[in-house]
Amino acid sequence: MLMRALTVDSIAVQRHRATILECVKDSVASIQRRALELINLLMNVNNVKPLAKELIEYLELSEQDFTGDLTAKIYSIVEKFAPEKIWYIDQMLKVLSEAGNYVKDDVWHVLIVVISNAPDLHGYTVRALYRALHTSSEQETIERVAIWCIGEYADLLVNDNGMLELEEPITVTESDAVDVFETAVKHHSSDVTTKAMALIALLKISSRFPSCSENANS
Known part of the structure; x- marks a missing residue:
């Protein structure tokens, strides 16, 4: 539902950023991966720094099975939106x-x-x-x-x-x-x-x- 909402009202969905970030830390792999997809869609040049910071900090705590996906997503985000x-x-x-x-x-x-x-x-x-x-x-x-x-x-x-x-x-x-x-x-x-x-x-x-x-x- 959030995926569809994002295409209609991205500003409204941005308000749920904190919740989506928490879902990245969920213990259920499918929820983690869906949350990463949403983070990718939410990312822009204005919020890349705080969002990337949150994801990188979570690397230390993430389960090994999820770390590969998380590092790949962080790299993709940083490469695409790096301001300098x-x-x-x-x-x-x-x-x-x-x-x-x-x-x-x-x-x-x-x-x-x-x-x-x-x-x-x-x-x-x-x-x-x-x-x-x-x-x-x-x-x-x-x-x-x-x-x-x-x-x-x-x-x-x-x-x-x-x-x-x-x-x-x-x-x-x-x-x-x-x-x-x-x-x-x-x-x-x-x-x-x-x-x-x-x-x-x-x-x-x-x-x-x-x-x-x-x-x-x-």
Whole structure:
């Protein structure tokens, strides 16, 4: 009924947003999925930030069987309605940090493209990923994106270049950056893709950090 009502009076249905969000948290899978469909229909540029925030916060509590659907829907919403690139990047890092193991490969591939096409945010993003990696290293996709980003922009990470006003200062040495890759290569739970990305990134930064060349060749 709400689906039909939405096509007639979307403003009226918007008033039931809180109820629909609660249905996303329901224990019945069919209700959860129908609520997600409604959320998608309700979403617009004016409400995307609070709605995305609610959905991302629920990721921590969601059942594993539902997490895949929820992450896919959040990604779809963020990609479609993101008001600016920094917000898009922030939301995707939150998703990867909380439920990265449920994210499909094309999602983090697109994130890497977005990051590479946002030069003004390279410093901010590499620092955000470095921080996220230390709190969510069990999530394979956040590790992969962090490895790629540090491999590309390690100099910005080490030198604190491109700092934004909203950032807290962070101290990262060349050795710290190298440790990210070495840990990934040696970690027993890292898969072949992650280890290969780490090796490539290590070779990349060896040319910029001469002191690390020995590590890259060992």
